[in-house]
Amino acid sequence: MSALKIKKGTSKHSAYDLRDPNAEVMETHTLAVIVDNEAGVLARVIGLFSGRGYNIESLTVAEVDHEGHRSRITVVTTGTPAVIEQIKAQLGRMIPVYDVHDLTVEGPAVERELALIKVANTGEKRVEALRLADIFRANVVDSTLESFVFEMTGTTDKIDAFAELMRPLGLVEIARTGVAAMSRGTAA
Amino acid sequence: MTRQMTGAQMVVQALRDQGVDVVFGYPGGAVLPIYDEIFQQNDIRHILVRHEQGAVHAAEGYARSTGKPGVVLVTSGPGATNAVTGITDALMDSIPLVVLTGQVPTFMIGNDAFQEADTVGITRPCTKHNWLVKDPAKVSETIHQAFQVATNGRPGPVVVDLPKDVQFAQGTYTPPQQANLGHYNPQVKGDIDAITQLVEMIESAERPIIYSGGGVINSGTAASQLLRELVDATGFPITSTLMGLGAYPASGKSWLGMLGMHGTYEANLAMHGCDLMINIGARFDDRITGRIADFSPKSRKAHIDIDPSSINKSIHVDLPIIGDVGHVLEDLLRVWKSRGRKTAQAGLEKWWKQIAEWKSVNCLYYKPSKQAIKPQYALERLEALTRGHDRYVTTEVGQHQMWAAQFMGFEDPNRWMTSGGLGTMGYGLPASVGVQVAHPDALVINVAGEASWLMNMQEMGTAVQYRLPVKQFILNNERLGMVRQWQELLHGERYSHSWSEALPDFVKLAEAFGCKGIMVKDPADLDDAIQEMLDYDGPVIFDCLVEKHENCFPMIPSGEPHNKMLLGDASTKDAIQQGGAVLV
Ligand SMILES: Cc1ncc(C[n+]2csc(CCOP(=O)(O)OP(=O)(O)O)c2C)c(N)n1
């Protein structure tokens, strides 16, 4: 488990303190977890987070290597630095886990999320929605005379911003995939 | 060479190839094909327990006392759910177990079939790993993998769930050498730079302490040997967790006794005041650390552990070394010797003087009595009368467990079996059964509380059936003693439901089971009674009526640091702070 570079000085207090959200600053980290694509593997990972009281902000999973039966789970989590280190160590010791990458500390990474956003409107609002979609580079993937379904990819923030703008313009529903992430550059 | 056989045959063949000589189990509909195979062979002995929880604890006792994995076989549904407490216990104490569970046939899974339970779902958080085997071709390989996972790295329990149709189906057997064991392969060698850094720390430490744990025992007898060599060569004081007792001998000159909530004064104060703490295979459990913010404030801390997630989990350490204790100690000793075997002599001498002062407090003192048997006295006598025997001790959970840890001396590893992490009442009797199965000629004693003992007392039937001469040494205070103690200290002496008004007559109970019962209540009769128990060639239920209101000291109240230790009843008034009361 090469990814387990446990940083010194990341935790100095107790298990009780670890649970105290005010004890240390909270950080958000994006982890890429490479796992055997076997039955129950996602339940294991989710069970680890719920059982130990860790946060999941976003989670995506899909098989990425069909031949090798490997899936990639991308988890966005928040916690104190000590908790983040624990999460990585706990993930790393699970039997079906090959590797845990902390994309937040391993260098620059790209993060993308896909969203489908439905708005129902007419007249001025319809025109405005379409104009904003253009600015945000959202595509229209379905439309009726009274509605659009926009498809957009981007960072979580960008999708949040677009969804916020759609709210007064007749937002009906949103479907989001959660974050997929990858380090920049040549290395895996 | 490949061989065609049924899934059930593969199970038995795989166990055979894994060197299994005994299985603890209980049959039922979903494992009948496997039981049929067990019936038709003689290589593997099956011990029929009386409850599946008993099977798991027995397997734990077997594993802990032999260093080999314990094997359990139970049926689906209630068989599997009954095993859950034992599996969780093994996970908390890092005991290698392979638990085979029957399952309803694959085509009925998910239909709420008779005796269906989502065994892999239920046991996912309480196993190191688990598998549901739906493909007959995978049965043998999965079992080989199960042994590999259970015994490598930090050991733990695994579950293999076997649907009944898979047990009947034909497939090709894969022997262990040909099995694909996957990528699980934890690092055993420690980083040599880190080990060298630890040697430097050892060379300059003036107030060092070695704090060892169950990991030393899990690592194997060689690790205990290396630990002894390290302690004796450096002259460093050593303490151990409950789980690690016996790795260093209690008669050794550097031994400070157990540490932690009910540990000795000298061990805890040495932990508090040290300048170098070397944690070897322990995990900074909350029973050990007390209040974290005040835990050993002035020390540099090194931590040797095979499980990376144990590092910095609750205590920040200055020097983590990830690896197997045995491997790391070997390298550590080699490097230390090659650099001239240096220690800071002058400092060490002062440190030992300080420790001698702490020792002189005589923290395990209790007030003797001529009227009632003090539980501590009973254990002192048991210790004296069994010293030198080929002896194994198991315990239940409560005051008696802590007294056993304090008053019995363990000279060797694998001789002490107790439920540490989970604190499972009902562990000791079935564990003693498992130990005795593994060591038929040894003296196996379960130091029990009457309440805990009743939780799995049905296993006395197992002991009688297999002529296992286990000695059930019950310290009967007619109380849930440890609960009573907490209620006295924390809850204004309101003894809410901490005693049983209708205890059985243990002597008659023994007769009903077909074994021997002995009752003793006068301190003057105690030695003779213990001798009678030892001389009897068969299982004994020993009902030792003890002082009912004795408290277990020393005690570090929850939430307090090591130096705020209670030594006896006089010091207990208002000792426990509001904040401490919420902790367990
Ligand atoms: C299964 C289980 N239930 C409850 C407890 C909580 N508990 C811890 S010690 C104890 C009392 C044990 O009484 P006994 O076995 O008589 O031992 P004593 O403390 O009296 O020596 C209880 C109820 C536990 N540890 N395990």
Ligand SMILES: [Mg+2]
């Ligand atoms: Mg009792």
